[in-house]
Amino acid sequence: MSERRLPPVTQVGMLSLALILAGGIYLSSHIPNHVSLTPAVILLCASALLLAGNLASLARVQGFAWTRFFEIARWALIAYLIIAGMIEYAFLRNNLSGGPLVVLTLSLVVFAVHVPVLIAFTVARFAES
Amino acid sequence: MAEAHPPAMERPEFQIVPRAGLPIVAFVLVLLIVGIAVDELWPLTFLHVVGGAAWTIIDLFLGFVLGPIIGRMSIPARVEFTTRLMPKMVLIMPTAVTVTLAAGWQLATKLGNTQTSYALHGWIVASYIVVGIMAVIALGLLEPANIAVLVEMKKPRPNPEVIERLMKRFIYTAGATGLMQVATFVIMTKLASA
Numbered sequence: 399m400s401e402r403r404l405p406p407v408t409q410v411g412m413l414s415l416a417l418i419l420a421g422g423i424y425l426s427s428h429i430p431n432h433v434s435l436t437p438a439v440i441l442l443c444a445s446a447l448l449l450a451g452n453l454a455s456l457a458r459v460q461g462f463a464w465t466r467f468f469e470i471a472r473w474a475l476i477a478y479l480i481i482a483g484m485i486e487y488a489f490l491r492n493n494l495s496g497g498p499l500v501v502l503t504l505s506l507v508v509f510a511v512h513v514p515v516l517i518a519f520t521v522a523r524f525a526e527s
Numbered sequence: 528m529a530e531a532h533p534p535a536m537e538r539p540e541f542q543i544v545p546r547a548g549l550p551i552v553a554f555v556l557v558l559l560i561v562g563i564a565v566d567e568l569w570p571l572t573f574l575h576v577v578g579g580a581a582w583t584i585i586d587l588f589l590g591f592v593l594g595p596i597i598g599r600m601s602i603p604a605r606v607e608f609t610t611r612l613m614p615k616m617v618l619i620m621p622t623a624v625t626v627t628l629a630a631g632w633q634l635a636t637k638l639g640n641t642q643t644s645y646a647l648h649g650w651i652v653a654s655y656i657v658v659g660i661m662a663v664i665a666l667g668l669l670e671p672a673n674i675a676v677l678v679e680m681k682k683p684r685p686n687p688e689v690i691e692r693l694m695k696r697f698i699y700t701a702g703a704t705g706l707m708q709v710a711t712f713v714i715m716t717k718l719a720s721a
Binding site: 427466477519525 | 556563566642655659662667675686689
C-alpha cells in the first residue's frame with residue numbers, strides 16, 4: 399500500500415487533547431480550593447494553537463479529499479457537540495461559575511472541534527481525492 | 528493512498544451509524560440528564576455502575592478475547608464480522624463513556640469525593656489521570672479507526688490492506704485501553720470499599 403506524506407495530524411491532535419485534559423484534571427483536583435487559573439489557561443491556549451496548527455498544515459496538503467473530510471466532520475461535530483453539551487450541563491448543574499467555567503467551556507469547544515477533525519482526517523486520508 | 532483497483536470484496540449491507548440504535552442512545556442520554564437533574568444516589572450509582580461495567584467489559588473483551596479471534600479469521604469471515612460489529616460500536620462506546628463519566632462526576636460531587644478534604648483524594652485524582660489517558664487513546668486512535676474502517680467497507684471496492692491496517696489499530700488500541708481498565712478496577716474497588 400503506497401501512501402503519500404501527510405502532516406502528523408493525529409499525533410498533534412492527541413497532544414492537543416492531552417493538554418486540555420491536563421488542564422481539566424488540574425482544576426478538578428483542587429475543588430473547592432481557589433487555585434490559579436494560569437496553568438489551565440496556558441494549557442488551553444497551547445491546545446488551541448495545536449488545533450489551529452493542525453488545520454493550517456492540513457489546508458496546505460495538495461489534493462486532499464476535502465469533500466469526504468467535511469462530510470464526516472459535519473456528522474462527527476454534531477455527535478461531539480452533544481457529548482460536550484452533556485459535560486457542560488454537568489458543570490452548570492454543579493454551580494461551576496466564573497473563570498473555571500470559562501476555561502472548561504473553552505476546553506470543551508477545542509475538544510468538540512478537534513475530535514471530529516481527527517475522525518474526518520483518518521477517513522479522508524484513505525479516500526481518493 | 529488506496530490502490531487504484533483493489534479486488535472486489537463480498538460484504539453484507541450495513542449502515543455506518545445504525546439508525547435503529549439512535550432512539551436507544553437518545554433514551555439513555557435522557558436517563559442521564561434526568562439522573563443528574565434529580566441528583567439522587569440510586570439513579571446516579573445505577574448509571575455510573577452500568578455504564579462503567581459496559582465500558583470496561585467491552586474494552587477487555589474486545590482487546591483480549593475478540594481481537595485475537597478476529598486476527599485468525601479468514602478475510603471474508605473477518606469482513607462479515609467487522610461489518611456487523613463495528614457499526615454497533617459507533618453507538619455503544621461513546622454512549623457508555625459519556626454516561627459513565629457524567630454520572631460518575633455527579634455521584635462523586637454528591638458524595639463529596641471530589642473535595643480535596645476527602646481522605647482518598649489522591650485515588651480520585653489517579654482516576655482522572657487514568658480516564659484522561661484512555662480518552663486520548665480512544666478519541667485520537669480508536670474512534671477514528673472505527674469510523675474509517677466502516678467508510679472503507681462502504682466503498683464499491685474496499686481496499687483490504689486499508690481495512691487490515693485500521694482493524695489492527697482498532698484492536699491494539701482497544702487492548703491498550705483494556706489494560707488501563709485494570710487500573711480503573713483497582714481504583715474504583717478501593718474507593719467503593721473505603
